[in-house]
Amino acid sequence: MKKIWIGIAALVITIGAASSLQFFDLPFQTEKEPEIVEPPLLDSLANQVFLYGINVTGLNIVEGTVSKNQTLGSILAPFNVPYQIIDQIAKKSKEIFDVRGIAANKKFTVVTPADSSQAAYFIYEPNPAEYVVFNLDSIDIYKAEKPAEFRTKEAGGIINSNLSADMTGRGVTYDIIDQFADLYGWSIDFGALQKGDKYKVTYQEKVIDGVVVGVSDIQTAYFEHKGEPFYAIPFEQNGEVTFFDQNGDSFKKAFLRDPLKYSRISSRYSLKRFHPVQKRYKAHLGTDYAAPTGTEIRSVGEGTVTDARYTSANGNYVKIKHNGTYTTQYLHMSKIAKGI
Missing domain, CATH: 2.70.70.10 (Glucose Permease (Domain IIA))
Known part of the structure; x- marks a missing residue:
């Protein structure tokens, strides 16, 4: 008993010098695995910023518009990008996007690290729907599409002057007007339209950043000429859409009536x-x-x-x-x- 007591006392003295554990707790405690506490993330997903699919949290962003006669070299020169890198980018990007096609009034974005004056990314928008990313560090180039929203659009009205003017007045694009003309081009003589004729058409708009960048093909259409209705009912077979009238006859005829857009x-x-x-x-x-x-x-x-x-x-x-x-x-x- 004496040896055991001395051993416990020695243990208490040793631990007591390094901690605040109570003496009477020691004989009954079992050793625990240390608890691992994850440090808080410096930037949670909610606080991270993504631009063109790139995590730009804490980076410097400069947006601009290409000036007349401006080139890739003149755009990147103020951002301390070496000529050698610009040359490599120009040569490597030809198959994806030829930098000689950079045009005036197009948007570009330059991303620079907070601790450097040399740009890391150059992003160019050749059109409202697409963008090209130039990684200036890895000399990697790729093209991508912006996220798009598709919404169904319906337009209709009564002809007061001519079909083209009335449809454009209601926000219908020339692409849809052209499709409408091709659809009804054999059935209706657009040169003999009458005031009071009616039309209706549905299609989809492709919207990016709140701007309409494209339209789908016509989904349904209706035209009333001299009181006679002409329904265009779609039927899809083998991936191809064909339109039929209310009698089951196909709209697709041998020839179009008019070879021009409205004139x-x-x-x-x-x-x-x-x-x-x-x-x-x-x-x-x-x-x-x-x-x-x-x-x-x-x-x-x-x-x-x-x-x-x-x-x-x-x-x-x-x-x-x-x-x-x-x-x-x-x-x-x-x-x-x-x-x-």
Whole structure:
């Protein structure tokens, strides 16, 4: 008993010198694993800042707009990026985004560490929907899309002047107007629209940062011409959407009625028209469309280009063979597109 008491006393004296444990607790305590307490995160996820998918918490951000004749080198020079790095970036980025395409009035962002004057990232926005990230440290380049919101848009109204003016007045884009024209181009003569005709169309808008950057194809459409309704009902098969009317007939016909976006018809097809230059009556075997210079001209149907050149009688013209029966010609154009 004496030896045991001495041993315990020695243990108490030793521990007592280094801690405040009570003497009577010692014989009954078991050794515990040390408790690991995680230190608080310096920056919780709620406090972190992300820009273009990059964690920019605590970094310096400079946003700007490209000036006229400004290049990648002149943009990055004030941010102490060595010429060698700019050269490497320019060479490596050609397949993803050629930096020679940097244009005036486009937005860019430069990210610089708080403890350095040399930029770490350069981000360029070629359009409202995309951005290109240049990692100036790893010489890595990639392109990405901004997060987008898709919302259904519905527009309709009564024609007071013409379809194009009334639709644009209600915020409908030219892409949708063009699709609407193609959809109804065979069923309705847009040159003979009447005041009071009605239309309705639904589609989706692609919105980024509160700005509409694109539209989907038409989802549903309706047109009432001279009191007669024309419903466009979509049906999807094998990934392709085809529109049918209320009688189950397909809207897709052999030819479009008009090869242009909406324009004034200056002279119609006639077997006896008074020629404005020759001052005599003669056949006018075509339809003349008045449109601004540069207006896109579309073939009224699929076919093969058999001639595309200039002649004194036709001006710039293109001739298209559609099948064994039909051939169409497009005359007096301001120019012929490349590759035809």
